[in-house]
Amino acid sequence: MIEETRRLSIDELEEEDEDTQRNQYLTFRIGPEDFAIAISAVVEIVGIQPVTEVPDMPDFVRGVINLRGRVIPAIDVRKRFEMTDREYDARTCIVVVDLGGTAVGLIVDTVSEVLSIPSEAVTPPPSVQRGRQSRFVRGMGRVGDAVKILLDLDKLLLEDEQQSVASLQN
Amino acid sequence: MTPEDRELTTIFVTETREILDGLEPQLASLSSKPEAGPGPLQSAAEQLGLVRNAAANVGQKKVARLLEAAASFLVQLAEGAPIEASVAQPRLSDAIGLVRQLLARLEAERDDADLEEQVEQACRRFDAPGDSDAPPSPEATPLAATGAEERAPADQADAAPEEAAPPPVQEAAAPLPPSSDLDPLELAPQFASESEELLAKAETGLLAAEEDPARASEPFAEAFRAIHSFKGNCGFMGYAPLEQVSHRAETLLDILRNAQQPFPGLSPAVAALLKALDLLRTGLAETARTGHCPAELLAPGVPALEQAIAEAHNVGSAPALPSGPAASAAAQPAPSRAEASSSASAVEDAAHAQAAGAQRQDIRVDVQKLDRLVNLVGELVIAEAMVTGHPAIAGLDEESLSRAIHLLRRVSLDLQDVAMSVRMVPLSGAFRKLVRLTHDLSQKLGKKVRLDLLGEETEVDKSVLEHLADPLIHLVRNAVDHGLERPEDRARAGKSEEGRVTVEARHEGGEVLVFVEDDGRGLDRDRIVAKAIERGLLQGSGDKLTDEQVYALVFEPGFSTANEVSDISGRGVGMDVVRKNIQKLGGSLELRSRTGAGTTVVIHIPLTLAIIDGMLVRVGHARFTLPLLAIREALRPAPEQITVTPDGQEVARVRDRLIPVVRLHEVFRRKPDHASLHHGILVIVEVNGHTAGLFADEILGQQQAVIKGLSGYLGKARGVSGCTILGDGEVSLILDVGALLGLAQSGATA
Numbered sequence: 001m002i003e004e005t006r007r008l009s010i011d012e013l014e015e016e017d018e019d020t021q022r023n024q025y026l027t028f029r030i031g032p033e034d035f036a037i038a039i040s041a042v043v044e045i046v047g048i049q050p051v052t053e054v055p056d057m058p059d060f061v062r063g064v065i066n067l068r069g070r071v072i073p074a075i076d077v078r079k080r081f082e083m084t085d086r087e088y089d090a091r092t093c094i095v096v097v098d099l100g101g102t103a104v105g106l107i108v109d110t111v112s113e114v115l116s117i118p119s120e121a122v123t124p125p126p127s128v129q130r131g132r133q134s135r136f137v138r139g140m141g142r143v144g145d146a147v148k149i150l151l152d153l154d155k156l157l158l159e160d161e162q163q164s165v166a167s168l169q170n
Numbered sequence: 171m172t173p174e175d176r177e178l179t180t181i182f183v184t185e186t187r188e189i190l191d192g193l194e195p196q197l198a199s200l201s202s203k204p205e206a207g208p209g210p211l212q213s214a215a216e217q218l219g220l221v222r223n224a225a226a227n228v229g230q231k232k233v234a235r236l237l238e239a240a241a242s243f244l245v246q247l248a249e250g251a252p253i254e255a256s257v258a259q260p261r262l263s264d265a266i267g268l269v270r271q272l273l274a275r276l277e278a279e280r281d282d283a284d285l286e287e288q289v290e291q292a293c294r295r296f297d298a299p300g301d302s303d304a305p306p307s308p309e310a311t312p313l314a315a316t317g318a319e320e321r322a323p324a325d326q327a328d329a330a331p332e333e334a335a336p337p338p339v340q341e342a343a344a345p346l347p348p349s350s351d352l353d354p355l356e357l358a359p360q361f362a363s364e365s366e367e368l369l370a371k372a373e374t375g376l377l378a379a380e381e382d383p384a385r386a387s388e389p390f391a392e393a394f395r396a397i398h399s400f401k402g403n404c405g406f407m408g409y410a411p412l413e414q415v416s417h418r419a420e421t422l423l424d425i426l427r428n429a430q431q432p433f434p435g436l437s438p439a440v441a442a443l444l445k446a447l448d449l450l451r452t453g454l455a456e457t458a459r460t461g462h463c464p465a466e467l468l469a470p471g472v473p474a475l476e477q478a479i480a481e482a483h484n485v486g487s488a489p490a491l492p493s494g495p496a497a498s499a500a501a502q503p504a505p506s507r508a509e510a511s512s513s514a515s516a517v518e519d520a521a522h523a524q525a526a527g528a529q530r531q532d533i534r535v536d537v538q539k540l541d542r543l544v545n546l547v548g549e550l551v552i553a554e555a556m557v558t559g560h561p562a563i564a565g566l567d568e569e570s571l572s573r574a575i576h577l578l579r580r581v582s583l584d585l586q587d588v589a590m591s592v593r594m595v596p597l598s599g600a601f602r603k604l605v606r607l608t609h610d611l612s613q614k615l616g617k618k619v620r621l622d623l624l625g626e627e628t629e630v631d632k633s634v635l636e637h638l639a640d641p642l643i644h645l646v647r648n649a650v651d652h653g654l655e656r657p658e659d660r661a662r663a664g665k666s667e668e669g670r671v672t673v674e675a676r677h678e679g680g681e682v683l684v685f686v687e688d689d690g691r692g693l694d695r696d697r698i699v700a701k702a703i704e705r706g707l708l709q710g711s712g713d714k715l716t717d718e719q720v721y722a723l724v725f726e727p728g729f730s731t732a733n734e735v736s737d738i739s740g741r742g743v744g745m746d747v748v749r750k751n752i753q754k755l756g757g758s759l760e761l762r763s764r765t766g767a768g769t770t771v772v773i774h775i776p777l778t779l780a781i782i783d784g785m786l787v788r789v790g791h792a793r794f795t796l797p798l799l800a801i802r803e804a805l806r807p808a809p810e811q812i813t814v815t816p817d818g819q820e821v822a823r824v825r826d827r828l829i830p831v832v833r834l835h836e837v838f839r840r841k842p843d844h845a846s847l848h849h850g851i852l853v854i855v856e857v858n859g860h861t862a863g864l865f866a867d868e869i870l871g872q873q874q875a876v877i878k879g880l881s882g883y884l885g886k887a888r889g890v891s892g893c894t895i896l897g898d899g900e901v902s903l904i905l906d907v908g909a910l911l912g913l914a915q916s917g918a919t920a
Contacts, residue, residue: 052901053792054880055838056887064880064893064901069549071893071901073881102883157883 215244362458390427548876625675653690
């Protein structure tokens with residue numbers, strides 16, 4: 001059972017990774033937890049900057065930012081996880097990810113490091129878990145004694161409330 | 171060389187070079203990967219075959235001969251002929267080098283007879299057995315001139331007439347192995363867009379010829395040239411069905427343009443040609459889509475053309491017509507010279523020669539690249555403003571610095587202008603369609619119509635042009651169908667029987683104005699009012715409305731005044747669609763009319779969709795950009811100007827008008843500085859005759875805004891049409907004034 005899921009995650013990784021980036025993750029911190037996303041999806045990391053609010057958006061969509069002339073949406077990951085608000089500070093970062101050609105900024109408490117998490121060290125998310133964030137979890141990565149929560153970007157950015165927004169596109 | 175041949179030759183040279191450029195690396199790798207199998211060889215052979223056809227088409231026998239030999243050599247290789255790659259490769263590269271030499275001569279219009287021997291030699295080497303080759307040294311080919319001496323005289327005699335009387339077209343009729351199954355999809359879109367232009371040109375010529383039969387030969391010649399080039403392209407691409415139909419059209423045009431006197435039975439011939447053009451267009455579209463053109467698609471046009479050709483022959487006013495397609499093309503310089511005694515066509519010929527001589531150089535560029543360029547320039551302008559407006563720099567009092575800043579600003583503004591102009595295209599593309607439309611309509615409706623096009627050269631942004639074509643067609647259709655009276659009615663009203671429709675474009679203060687004007691019966695105010703009341707668009711008698719307001723009703727959805735529903739102008743889905751399309755462009759419409767004297771529709775459109783003049787307003791911490799075009803005035807209302815209706819809608823009385831108020835801070839849920847209207851500012855906006863006052867804290871100023879779309883990820887946001895980046899790098903939302911007016915009308919401002 002576990003074996004099967006593992007293979008699945010390997011397949012997924014192979015799909016999106018080039019050789020050098022395989023199993024490489026960018027980790028960032030929100031509250032007490034460390035989260036990780038596949039490095040291949042990351043375009044760049046910028047410091048927090050003025051966000052312009054856009055009306056009629058779900059509350060985790062903070063608005064838009066100016067990324068060197070490109071206007072891209074900024075998602076507050078804290079809000080997405082329905083965690084309590086926290087003032088942005090000097091360590092707050094925007095991780096710009098590429099989602100099928102669309103750039104989206106993720107506002108996170110702080111960016112930690114780039115880690116290699118071999119697929120053997122990844123276990124599927126615990127089946128019994130409460131809390132909204134579990135919906136976005138693709139697996140748990142063990143790095144030494146620490147555990148990093150691997151996020152599923154597609155779900156993080158597109159699922160649920162976002163679907164209603166997505167359906168408005170075009 | 172005649173202009174049309176020169177044009178063909180240029181196309182041929184360019185395209186051949188492109189193909190050779192693509193082929194050479196493939197051929198070079200022959201030796202390195204023999205294991206690749208016959209596939210690549212086969213496809214290379216096919217491509218060479220394609221070029222060979224084209225060469226035959228433009229009468230380049232030597233090129234054709236070489237390529238044919240090379241192609242069959244490749245086929246041999248593909249079939250596994252025992253030839254060492256080290257032997258084969260120099261033969262091929264020498265041959266290609268020679269082709270390039272020939273192309274260069276052709277381009278420079280220099281005689282290439284001295285290369286004949288080299289060509290022969292290269293061809294012979296292809297036929298030689300694979301193991302024993304003449305030393306495959308580079309000198310083998312280019313230096314063959316020594317051998318040429320013995321044969322040169324004969325060759326020159328052979329070659330000279332070839333230059334003078336080019337393309338024997340039969341060669342194209344018997345093409346090499348079917349070139350059409352080479353992946354044509356790659357070239358097809360470019361082919362289609364080029365051909366589209368040629369067909370449009372031909373159509374213009376035809377319609378002009380029909381307009382003025384006495385001087386038809388010139389426009390016919392124009393059409394002939396276009397079709398001739400088109401046919402050449404089709405041959406080059408190996409689209410036999412298209413080529414065949416265009417060949418017949420060409421034959422007919424050839425007769426027509428050489429007719430000595432006005433040609434009796436002109437109309438059926440032109441009708442057949444127009445129909446053929448339509449079919450060719452259909453075929454083209456199909457070709458662009460699938461890369462192939464089914465013959466049966468084009469078949470319906472052939473009989474009419476054949477018949478017209480036969481009739482044209484019978485009329486006998488045509489000069490002795492050369493029988494074959496080859497002859498018709500080859501003989502064409504002679505008659506046109508004879509005709510050139512009329513000074514007009516001589517001048518025209520000269521103009522053509524000159525145009526070809528000046529070698530205007532166009533390159534085709536991916537629109538996305540252009541957009542990227544325009545975006546980057548926009549960013550540069552923003553970055554420049556950020557730097558020059560930076561407090562650290564603004565505080566410096568250094569003359570040389572401020573001079574440098576001034577220069578930087580000027581250059582970046584110039585750069586922006588140039589970048590924007592790259593995307594500008596003349597309106598003539600959209601205008602030309604109207605000629606055909608008017609022609610067809612006037613025949614169908616039995617009305618005499620004269621269409622005048624003015625200001626065709628006016629340029630607009632490409633995206634604007636795309637959205638303008640349909641509304642224009644609609645308006646002209648309306649003008650001819652509903653605007654103009656029948657000839658007998660016109661006569662009775664003391665007007666000339668021929669109705670006039672004028673389409674005119676011109677620049678006016680940052681906008682382009684397009685007028686569609688007819689001299690028909692004009693709008694009937696009473697009927698519009700009656701209809702509006704009937705349709706429930708209007709309450710009361712409508713007596714108090716101004717003419718303008720009455721005419722604006724025509725643009726309401728579901729309104730049509732035509733008594734009978736005609737199959738041409740539809741069923742009342744007309745004007746509101748036109749208005750919607752124009753609004754999408756950020757433009758507006760205006761209707762003027764005088765009963766009995768005609769109607770004018772004025773379309774206001776922005777020059778570009780990429781930049782607007784904006785007014786920056788502040789609401790709390792948010793800064794919004796309003797399109798300046800929509801703004802009428804801005805004022806701080808006195809408390810007594812404000813009235814609140816029982817349902818809570820605030821209304822400001824400005825002079826004698828009552829204007830509903832939209833509180834931006836409520837729409838966008840911001841915390842404003844001022845909650846009472848007389849402390850802030852009301853920006854009065856107007857779109858399509860609807861007015862509202864947008865309430866903001868203050869006006870920050872005016873600036874050019876480079877429009878950026880909201881990310882597709884966000885989808886649509888209410889009341890927002892896009893965003894722009896301010897001088898300090900922050901993003902400002904551009905407000906959709908039309909949508910905000912909608913809010914004002916529904917009263918749902920909260």
